Amino acid sequence: MDSTQLHVAIFSSPGMGHLIPVLVLGNQLATHHNIKITILTITTNSSSPEIEFLKKKKNIEIIHVPSVDISHLIDSNTKVLTQLRLMVREALPGIRSVIASMNHRLDALIVDIFGTQILPIAQEFNIAKYVFHTTSAWALALFIYLQVLDQKTEGEYVDLKQPLEIPGCKALRPDDVVDPMMDRSDQQYHEYLKLTIEYTCFDGILINTWEDLEGETIKALRSNEKLQQGLKVPLPIYPIGPLRRTVEITERDEVIQWLDKQNYESILFVSFGSGGALSSQQMIELAWGLELSQQKFVWVVRPPSDGDPDNAYLKSNGSDTRGTFEYLPEGFLTRTKDMGLVVPMWANQVEILSHSSVGGFMSHCGWNSTVESLTNGVPMIAWPLHAEQKMNAAMLTEELGVAIRPAVLPTKKMVKREEIQGMVRILMDTKEGKSIREKAKKLKISAENALSEGGSSYNSMCELVKDIRTR
Template identity: 85%
Template sequence: MDSTQLHVAIMSSPGIGHLIPVLVLGNRLATHHNIKITILTITTNSSSPEIEFLKKFNEKKTIQIIPVPSIDISHLIDSNTKLFTQLRILVREALPEIRSGIASMNHRLVALIVDIFGTQILPIAEEFNIPKYVFHPTNAWSLALFMYQQVLDQEIESEYVDLKQPLEIPGCKALRPDDVMDPMMDRSDQQYHEYLKLALEYTCFDGILTNTWEELEEETIKALRSNEKLRSVSRCPIYPIGPLRRTVDITEHDEVIHWLDKQNQKSILYVSFGSGGTLSSEQIIELAWGLELSQHKFVWVVRPPSDNGTDSAYLNSNENDTGGSLEYLPKGFLTRTKDMGLVVPMWAQQVEILSHLSVGGFISHCGWNSTIESLTSGVPMIAWPLHAEQKMNSTMLTEELGVAIRPMILPTKKLVKREEIQEMVRILMHTKEEKSIRENVKKLKLSAENALSEGGLSYNTMCEFVKNIRTS
């Protein structure tokens, strides 16, 4: 390490969906910009995918990782405590450990970067006089909503979901009441107040990095930088540095990849709802029948059903849970589809699967990690949002970018029946409509590559960020 090397700490919230983009960001800063990276990651008792990723990145020796032990918050929550609130509490309780980790570092930090749930670290950053930045791991549209939330809270008294007109965000696409994020759905719930605090904390940082790129969201990024109503809330610089995603790293004996190697190009539909998303028992049965009726080849990463909410598995995955006997699937489904599809319990190498030439479509929960991985692989989607900002992502993918189709009614509102699933698969994989969707996603794949290449807008923006922290 040379004496001029910069030292940056990045904090990750619990959950593989938060850890992956933080690791990718850290790795890019380390390998492309010669910055020494220390990542403080809050783990959970059941974070086997997180542990595997940490081991892999430790092997590469490009970044230092300090795991923050799991914090018991059982005495602070009950069965009604929403996931958003749980994550805020979990991070809040871990702050003393985070502070100790920062205090023990034997080098001066030129910047402290936190992810979306790490904004409560503000007092610690100020105590150590460290320039502080937020890494917003999703798109600019959701960032604009975050930034403007304090104004909406003052201007609107009723429940957002009861509004007859869309929520206006200056300079950006308006937000339909049906598409509001989960924490906005009930203003009397604790998670709404936690969400409002988080939105206010966002405006107190020295800059915001976001995992998107200019060509994808040109108008929204322009509004974040120059719209006076948005700038009156916060004038901190916005850095679109994406799309950041994991690189392909195929393990030698992965059975899914070997199966895909035997299939025709663009012939396989990949189905996955993320590391924490689950479906109800009834919806799993309808999805299974829809896939079978479509007579289309598929790879389905399936998790046991949850009738307690679609995000209930987020902090409760278990490394020993292999999906059980799959008895929750329709009787005879595995036998009838053995030559047609592959059912994978719990987890699969998603980036590697989406990058495979045989994969031609993706039924996705529209989490931003999965969205980025699909777009940068040139794979169109059937949008099936479950929670968080995924409804916003789904609207962007279908109505603005034209790279996805979706059910007539949101899956969070109504059961998606097998006949509609069968029809969506047919449209995505077989019809003329599919051709225009594929052309759109191909253009976005190319634009993403250009953004990150040397001299591209995202590459230049990252260089600007590094220059700013170097001189701060």
């Protein structure tokens, strides 16, 4: 095989949820395939732990594309996907300048889901181009089939009486459609449709999943002719996951030290991601539910958001209200001081989920968090909030059997303390919970096998590198 070093650029849209898998992919290609990686990112968060860690790698360069002002293009009703698309669109001249000024020719450009507008730049410089789909294969299948659904569906998807059929895949309940599909008259839906068209012009699609997890769906993506009606030509599919952050404990912080003192698999970790915020009333119900369950917990608390959840997502850094917690029930911290640990704003999720004392995860079901939970064999209480998280929750509960969830979606109805208490106890302290945990542990082993030498994802990554090299 040709031993000359490849040069690959990977683009990340704004937001830690997009940046993290891009950084992990870059690290994987640089470390295991000796590829020179340049990561392009529109982000102001240049001091994230992941970026700081990768800056020390000799094969990885990180370039921050100048951020852009889109305030004149949006109003208070502009949805998050539209805003992300506009940010990338406005940044295209800066991205082109960065690529044009590189002192070596790129062998390939990999973009995340919102970076597909970079396509003309890749074509101008005659660079092989790939999309990194950072969510599930099922979400990708819906995405690819959307052009067909758009033509044959009348009215709103959420008002349909029957599930949406996706050829070769699990059908999708109208309640679980992704956020951009919930209002077909909104600009966000039209941007989403454009995305699906842009996907079809790339040379291949990388997915952060693995064969054992979504075998039937991956098979459909590769060979189901009805599903591929959404593509101009069938594209190579590369399941290369589960890519997740590695545990890098340099010093044991307060949370890890507290976990060190707890019993094996006795702790429920509660976190809704960097962009997840609950309403004030829901936060009170959650606090009471945790307290009534009498199960130990670590809860990462962010200030409540009683406004638009999209704004909460985009302003996910929020105002840091460390130590105040005035929005929790009166006396909650005192009453639970021996039972739980309340952490303001942020905690080191990878280290927590990999700790032996953690036995469950109440999660928003973002795909990064889902992958981090599954690869540590930790079962979940699914609490979806944004984007494709309802799909992830449905897959985790109904197909994989590694999670339980509220009877009604938290985005539709307040989840009361009694139901929260019940879910926590089921997961942490019953035979049913033990069965769910055993299934999660089997998936952990399957994930390790997929990534090991000769495993399905390892081989898929090798195929990708081979394809880049022969173009």
